[in-house]
Amino acid sequence: MDIKDIIKPENLVYQKTPLMTDKPLSYCPGCGHGTAHRILMEVIEEMGIQSETIGVAPVGCSVLAYDFMNVDMVGASHGRAPAVATGIKRCWPEKFVYTYQGDGDLAAIGTAETIHACNRGENITIIFINNGIYGMTGGQMAPTTLKGMKTSTSPYGRDIETMGNPLKMTELVAQLPGTCYVTRQSVHSPRNVRRAKKAIRTAFESQKGKKGTSLVEIVSNCNSGWKLEPVAANDWMVENMFPFFPLGDIKVDGKLVNNQ
Amino acid sequence: MKGAIVVDIEKCKGCEVCRVACPNDVIAMAHEVNHKGYHYAFQEHQEDCVGCANCAVVCPDGVITVYKIKLSD
Numbered sequence: 001m002d003i004k005d006i007i008k009p010e011n012l013v014y015q016k017t018p019l020m021t022d023k024p025l026s027y028c029p030g031c032g033h034g035t036a037h038r039i040l041m042e043v044i045e046e047m048g049i050q051s052e053t054i055g056v057a058p059v060g061c062s063v064l065a066y067d068f069m070n071v072d073m074v075g076a077s078h079g080r081a082p083a084v085a086t087g088i089k090r091c092w093p094e095k096f097v098y099t100y101q102g103d104g105d106l107a108a109i110g111t112a113e114t115i116h117a118c119n120r121g122e123n124i125t126i127i128f129i130n131n132g133i134y135g136m137t138g139g140q141m142a143p144t145t146l147k148g149m150k151t152s153t154s155p156y157g158r159d160i161e162t163m164g165n166p167l168k169m170t171e172l173v174a175q176l177p178g179t180c181y182v183t184r185q186s187v188h189s190p191r192n193v194r195r196a197k198k199a200i201r202t203a204f205e206s207q208k209g210k211k212g213t214s215l216v217e218i219v220s221n222c223n224s225g226w227k228l229e230p231v232a233a234n235d236w237m238v239e240n241m242f243p244f245f246p247l248g249d250i251k252v253d254g255k256l257v258n259n260q
Numbered sequence: 261m262k263g264a265i266v267v268d269i270e271k272c273k274g275c276e277v278c279r280v281a282c283p284n285d286v287i288a289m290a291h292e293v294n295h296k297g298y299h300y301a302f303q304e305h306q307e308d309c310v311g312c313a314n315c316a317v318v319c320p321d322g323v324i325t326v327y328k329i330k331l332s333d
Contacts (some may be wrong), residue, residue, distance in 0.1 A: 006263065006329050008327065024321070034319075034322065035318060188277075190317045190318050231280050234277070
Protein backbone atom coordinates (compact mmCIF):
# COMPACT_ATOMS: atom_id res chain seq x y z
CA MET A 1 0.00 0.00 0.00
CA ASP A 2 1.28 3.39 -0.91
CA ILE A 3 2.00 5.79 1.91
CA LYS A 4 -0.14 8.44 0.19
CA ASP A 5 -3.20 6.22 0.67
CA ILE A 6 -2.60 6.19 4.43
CA ILE A 7 -1.80 9.85 4.96
CA LYS A 8 -5.31 11.24 4.63
CA PRO A 9 -7.27 13.39 7.09
CA GLU A 10 -9.80 10.60 7.74
CA ASN A 11 -7.02 8.24 8.87
CA LEU A 12 -5.52 10.65 11.39
CA VAL A 13 -5.04 9.09 14.82
CA TYR A 14 -2.68 11.45 16.60
CA GLN A 15 -1.47 14.97 16.10
CA LYS A 16 -0.17 17.75 18.32
CA THR A 17 -3.00 19.45 20.15
CA PRO A 18 -3.92 22.96 18.95
CA LEU A 19 -3.57 24.06 22.57
CA MET A 20 0.17 23.93 22.04
CA THR A 21 1.34 26.88 19.97
CA ASP A 22 3.38 26.38 16.81
CA LYS A 23 6.44 28.00 18.37
CA PRO A 24 9.40 25.57 18.55
CA LEU A 25 9.99 24.59 22.19
CA SER A 26 13.02 26.17 23.84
CA TYR A 27 13.91 22.94 25.66
CA CYS A 28 16.92 20.71 25.01
CA PRO A 29 16.40 17.66 22.76
CA GLY A 30 14.64 14.89 24.66
CA CYS A 31 13.61 17.05 27.62
CA GLY A 32 10.51 15.81 29.44
CA HIS A 33 9.14 19.34 29.71
CA GLY A 34 7.81 19.21 26.15
CA THR A 35 5.91 15.98 26.76
CA ALA A 36 4.57 17.26 30.08
CA HIS A 37 3.39 20.49 28.40
CA ARG A 38 1.64 18.52 25.67
CA ILE A 39 -0.23 16.05 27.89
CA LEU A 40 -1.32 18.90 30.16
CA MET A 41 -2.74 20.76 27.17
CA GLU A 42 -4.35 17.55 25.86
CA VAL A 43 -6.18 17.14 29.17
CA ILE A 44 -7.42 20.73 29.00
CA GLU A 45 -8.53 20.17 25.40
CA GLU A 46 -10.35 16.94 26.27
CA MET A 47 -12.15 18.60 29.18
CA GLY A 48 -13.05 21.53 26.93
CA ILE A 49 -11.89 24.09 29.48
CA GLN A 50 -9.42 26.11 27.41
CA SER A 51 -11.24 29.40 28.00
CA GLU A 52 -11.78 28.58 31.68
CA THR A 53 -8.16 27.78 32.53
CA ILE A 54 -5.47 30.04 33.93
CA GLY A 55 -1.93 28.73 34.26
CA VAL A 56 0.90 30.10 36.36
CA ALA A 57 4.38 29.81 34.86
CA PRO A 58 7.39 29.46 37.16
CA VAL A 59 11.00 30.56 36.94
CA GLY A 60 13.31 27.94 35.52
CA CYS A 61 13.55 26.17 32.19
CA SER A 62 9.78 26.37 31.82
CA VAL A 63 9.71 30.14 32.43
CA LEU A 64 8.58 30.57 28.82
CA ALA A 65 5.71 28.08 29.21
CA TYR A 66 3.24 30.86 28.37
CA ASP A 67 4.75 31.02 24.88
CA PHE A 68 3.93 27.37 24.27
CA MET A 69 0.67 26.80 26.15
CA ASN A 70 -2.27 28.33 24.37
CA VAL A 71 -4.22 29.22 27.53
CA ASP A 72 -4.25 32.36 29.71
CA MET A 73 -1.10 32.46 31.79
CA VAL A 74 0.62 34.51 34.46
CA GLY A 75 4.33 34.55 35.20
CA ALA A 76 5.11 34.33 38.91
CA SER A 77 8.28 35.28 40.75
CA HIS A 78 10.61 32.43 41.58
CA GLY A 79 8.79 29.86 43.72
CA ARG A 80 5.70 32.00 44.23
CA ALA A 81 3.46 30.27 41.71
CA PRO A 82 1.18 28.59 44.34
CA ALA A 83 0.69 31.98 46.05
CA VAL A 84 -0.22 33.65 42.75
CA ALA A 85 -2.50 30.73 41.88
CA THR A 86 -4.17 31.09 45.28
CA GLY A 87 -4.99 34.71 44.52
CA ILE A 88 -6.37 33.90 41.07
CA LYS A 89 -8.46 30.99 42.34
CA ARG A 90 -9.94 33.05 45.18
CA CYS A 91 -10.92 35.83 42.76
CA TRP A 92 -12.35 33.36 40.22
CA PRO A 93 -13.37 30.20 42.09
CA GLU A 94 -15.02 28.80 38.95
CA LYS A 95 -11.87 28.97 36.82
CA PHE A 96 -9.41 26.11 36.56
CA VAL A 97 -6.05 27.22 37.93
CA TYR A 98 -2.81 25.30 37.69
CA THR A 99 0.84 25.97 38.36
CA TYR A 100 3.65 24.39 36.38
CA GLN A 101 6.87 24.30 38.37
CA GLY A 102 10.28 22.68 38.38
CA ASP A 103 12.08 21.32 41.41
CA GLY A 104 14.27 24.39 41.89
CA ASP A 105 11.14 26.52 41.91
CA LEU A 106 8.77 24.31 43.91
CA ALA A 107 11.13 22.44 46.25
CA ALA A 108 13.75 25.11 46.98
CA ILE A 109 12.78 28.76 46.91
CA GLY A 110 9.05 27.98 46.83
CA THR A 111 8.92 25.37 49.60
CA ALA A 112 6.98 27.65 51.95
CA GLU A 113 4.45 28.71 49.33
CA THR A 114 3.92 25.13 48.19
CA ILE A 115 3.50 23.67 51.66
CA HIS A 116 1.18 26.43 52.86
CA ALA A 117 -0.95 26.40 49.71
CA CYS A 118 -1.32 22.62 50.12
CA ASN A 119 -1.98 22.95 53.85
CA ARG A 120 -4.70 25.53 53.25
CA GLY A 121 -6.17 23.14 50.72
CA GLU A 122 -6.31 25.72 47.96
CA ASN A 123 -8.36 24.29 45.15
CA ILE A 124 -5.57 24.39 42.56
CA THR A 125 -3.56 21.86 40.57
CA ILE A 126 0.21 21.84 40.88
CA ILE A 127 2.29 20.18 38.16
CA PHE A 128 5.75 19.52 39.58
CA ILE A 129 8.57 18.57 37.20
CA ASN A 130 11.38 16.92 39.17
CA ASN A 131 14.68 16.34 37.42
CA GLY A 132 16.92 16.57 40.46
CA ILE A 133 18.91 19.53 39.19
CA TYR A 134 18.75 23.24 38.36
CA GLY A 135 18.56 22.90 34.61
CA MET A 136 18.37 26.46 33.32
CA THR A 137 21.17 27.98 35.38
CA GLY A 138 23.78 25.36 34.53
CA GLY A 139 23.13 22.12 36.37
CA GLN A 140 23.62 23.14 39.99
CA MET A 141 22.55 20.96 42.91
CA ALA A 142 18.85 21.16 43.79
CA PRO A 143 17.10 19.98 46.97
CA THR A 144 15.96 16.90 45.03
CA THR A 145 19.47 15.96 43.83
CA LEU A 146 20.15 12.33 44.72
CA LYS A 147 22.77 11.18 47.20
CA GLY A 148 26.15 10.98 45.47
CA MET A 149 24.83 12.63 42.28
CA LYS A 150 27.35 14.87 40.54
CA THR A 151 26.28 18.39 39.63
CA SER A 152 28.23 21.55 38.85
CA THR A 153 28.08 22.60 42.51
CA SER A 154 28.64 19.09 43.90
CA PRO A 155 31.37 17.84 41.54
CA TYR A 156 32.30 14.96 43.87
CA GLY A 157 28.69 13.93 44.33
CA ARG A 158 26.11 15.09 46.86
CA ASP A 159 27.52 14.52 50.34
CA ILE A 160 24.67 13.97 52.78
CA GLU A 161 26.69 15.14 55.80
CA THR A 162 27.38 18.62 54.45
CA MET A 163 24.64 19.07 51.84
CA GLY A 164 21.68 17.36 53.46
CA ASN A 165 19.28 14.74 52.21
CA PRO A 166 17.28 14.86 48.98
CA LEU A 167 13.81 16.24 49.59
CA LYS A 168 10.68 14.24 48.78
CA MET A 169 8.24 17.10 48.36
CA THR A 170 5.43 14.94 47.07
CA GLU A 171 5.40 12.61 50.09
CA LEU A 172 5.70 15.68 52.31
CA VAL A 173 2.61 17.45 50.97
CA ALA A 174 0.66 14.18 50.90
CA GLN A 175 0.75 14.28 54.71
CA LEU A 176 -1.10 17.60 54.75
CA PRO A 177 -4.86 17.52 55.26
CA GLY A 178 -5.49 20.07 52.47
CA THR A 179 -4.30 17.85 49.65
CA CYS A 180 -6.76 15.62 47.83
CA TYR A 181 -4.80 13.91 45.07
CA VAL A 182 -1.03 13.46 45.14
CA THR A 183 0.81 11.27 42.67
CA ARG A 184 4.19 10.71 41.07
CA GLN A 185 4.49 9.91 37.38
CA SER A 186 7.02 10.09 34.56
CA VAL A 187 6.98 10.76 30.82
CA HIS A 188 9.92 8.77 29.46
CA SER A 189 7.96 5.93 27.79
CA PRO A 190 4.60 5.73 25.98
CA ARG A 191 3.02 3.78 28.85
CA ASN A 192 4.18 6.29 31.44
CA VAL A 193 3.07 9.24 29.32
CA ARG A 194 -0.44 7.77 29.10
CA ARG A 195 -0.50 7.17 32.86
CA ALA A 196 0.76 10.67 33.60
CA LYS A 197 -1.95 12.09 31.36
CA LYS A 198 -4.57 10.13 33.26
CA ALA A 199 -3.14 11.46 36.53
CA ILE A 200 -3.33 15.06 35.31
CA ARG A 201 -6.92 14.43 34.25
CA THR A 202 -7.73 13.12 37.74
CA ALA A 203 -6.07 16.19 39.26
CA PHE A 204 -8.20 18.55 37.17
CA GLU A 205 -11.33 16.52 37.94
CA SER A 206 -10.58 16.88 41.68
CA GLN A 207 -10.27 20.60 41.17
CA LYS A 208 -13.61 20.57 39.37
CA GLY A 209 -15.11 18.76 42.37
CA LYS A 210 -13.57 21.36 44.73
CA LYS A 211 -11.83 18.63 46.69
CA GLY A 212 -8.62 20.47 47.58
CA THR A 213 -5.11 20.77 46.28
CA SER A 214 -3.93 18.22 43.74
CA LEU A 215 -0.25 17.73 42.99
CA VAL A 216 1.18 15.70 40.13
CA GLU A 217 4.92 15.18 40.28
CA ILE A 218 6.53 14.18 37.01
CA VAL A 219 10.00 12.69 37.41
CA SER A 220 11.83 13.95 34.37
CA ASN A 221 15.26 13.99 32.81
CA CYS A 222 17.80 16.75 32.33
CA ASN A 223 20.20 15.40 29.76
CA SER A 224 22.17 18.66 29.56
CA GLY A 225 22.55 18.89 33.33
CA TRP A 226 23.24 15.21 33.75
CA LYS A 227 25.71 15.30 30.82
CA LEU A 228 24.06 12.36 29.07
CA GLU A 229 22.43 11.78 25.71
CA PRO A 230 18.60 11.88 25.81
CA VAL A 231 17.99 8.13 25.67
CA ALA A 232 20.87 7.43 28.11
CA ALA A 233 19.43 10.08 30.44
CA ASN A 234 16.07 8.28 30.44
CA ASP A 235 17.82 5.00 31.25
CA TRP A 236 19.79 6.68 34.03
CA MET A 237 16.53 8.08 35.39
CA VAL A 238 14.94 4.61 35.48
CA GLU A 239 17.99 3.15 37.23
CA ASN A 240 18.70 5.89 39.73
CA MET A 241 15.77 8.29 40.14
CA PHE A 242 12.92 5.77 40.36
CA PRO A 243 14.31 3.78 43.33
CA PHE A 244 14.35 6.98 45.39
CA PHE A 245 11.30 8.59 43.77
CA PRO A 246 8.99 5.59 43.22
CA LEU A 247 6.17 6.11 40.72
CA GLY A 248 2.54 5.75 41.65
CA ASP A 249 -0.32 7.35 43.55
CA ILE A 250 0.50 8.57 47.05
CA LYS A 251 -2.84 10.04 48.02
CA VAL A 252 -6.17 9.44 46.31
CA ASP A 253 -9.43 11.15 47.28
CA GLY A 254 -7.83 12.56 50.43
CA LYS A 255 -6.65 9.15 51.67
CA LEU A 256 -3.04 7.99 51.74
CA VAL A 257 -2.45 4.93 49.59
CA ASN A 258 -1.44 2.01 51.82
CA ASN A 259 1.98 1.23 50.38
CA GLN A 260 3.36 4.60 51.49
CA MET B 261 -3.48 -2.41 10.42
CA LYS B 262 -1.19 -0.13 8.46
CA GLY B 263 0.20 3.11 9.69
CA ALA B 264 2.30 6.01 8.64
CA ILE B 265 3.91 8.93 10.41
CA VAL B 266 4.72 12.42 9.25
CA VAL B 267 7.61 14.14 10.99
CA ASP B 268 7.89 17.91 11.11
CA ILE B 269 11.54 17.77 10.08
CA GLU B 270 12.44 21.36 10.90
CA LYS B 271 11.11 21.09 14.46
CA CYS B 272 12.61 17.66 15.19
CA LYS B 273 15.56 17.83 17.59
CA GLY B 274 16.84 14.31 16.91
CA CYS B 275 16.60 13.13 20.52
CA GLU B 276 15.84 9.53 19.40
CA VAL B 277 13.21 8.98 22.11
CA CYS B 278 10.71 8.01 19.37
CA ARG B 279 13.16 5.53 17.86
CA VAL B 280 13.43 3.71 21.20
CA ALA B 281 9.66 3.83 21.79
CA CYS B 282 8.75 2.28 18.43
CA PRO B 283 7.84 -1.41 18.92
CA ASN B 284 8.61 -2.32 15.28
CA ASP B 285 11.84 -0.39 14.70
CA VAL B 286 10.18 1.70 12.02
CA ILE B 287 11.99 4.93 12.88
CA ALA B 288 15.62 5.75 12.19
CA MET B 289 17.60 8.97 12.32
CA ALA B 290 18.41 10.59 9.00
CA HIS B 291 22.00 10.99 7.84
CA GLU B 292 21.10 14.50 6.68
CA VAL B 293 20.44 17.29 9.16
CA ASN B 294 17.76 19.97 9.36
CA HIS B 295 18.60 23.67 9.45
CA LYS B 296 19.28 23.48 13.19
CA GLY B 297 21.82 20.72 12.58
CA TYR B 298 19.86 17.86 14.10
CA HIS B 299 19.65 14.39 12.55
CA TYR B 300 15.87 14.24 12.27
CA ALA B 301 13.70 11.14 12.65
CA PHE B 302 12.20 9.45 9.59
CA GLN B 303 10.34 6.25 8.72
CA GLU B 304 12.99 3.80 7.59
CA HIS B 305 10.67 0.79 7.44
CA GLN B 306 7.29 2.30 6.69
CA GLU B 307 5.83 -1.10 5.79
CA ASP B 308 6.20 -2.21 9.45
CA CYS B 309 4.33 0.76 10.93
CA VAL B 310 1.06 -0.18 12.63
CA GLY B 311 0.06 3.35 13.63
CA CYS B 312 0.27 2.72 17.39
CA ALA B 313 1.24 6.38 17.96
CA ASN B 314 3.81 5.48 20.64
CA CYS B 315 6.39 7.67 18.91
CA ALA B 316 4.06 10.66 18.79
CA VAL B 317 3.04 10.19 22.43
CA VAL B 318 6.62 10.34 23.73
CA CYS B 319 7.92 12.99 21.32
CA PRO B 320 8.87 15.91 23.56
CA ASP B 321 8.44 18.40 20.75
CA GLY B 322 5.20 16.98 19.39
CA VAL B 323 6.52 16.85 15.83
CA ILE B 324 4.99 13.50 14.84
CA THR B 325 1.55 13.09 13.28
CA VAL B 326 0.21 9.54 12.98
CA TYR B 327 -2.17 8.04 10.44
CA LYS B 328 -3.68 4.59 10.56
CA ILE B 329 -5.80 2.55 8.16
CA LYS B 330 -7.62 -0.72 8.75
CA LEU B 331 -7.01 -3.20 5.99
CA SER B 332 -10.01 -5.27 4.94
CA ASP B 333 -8.75 -8.68 3.93
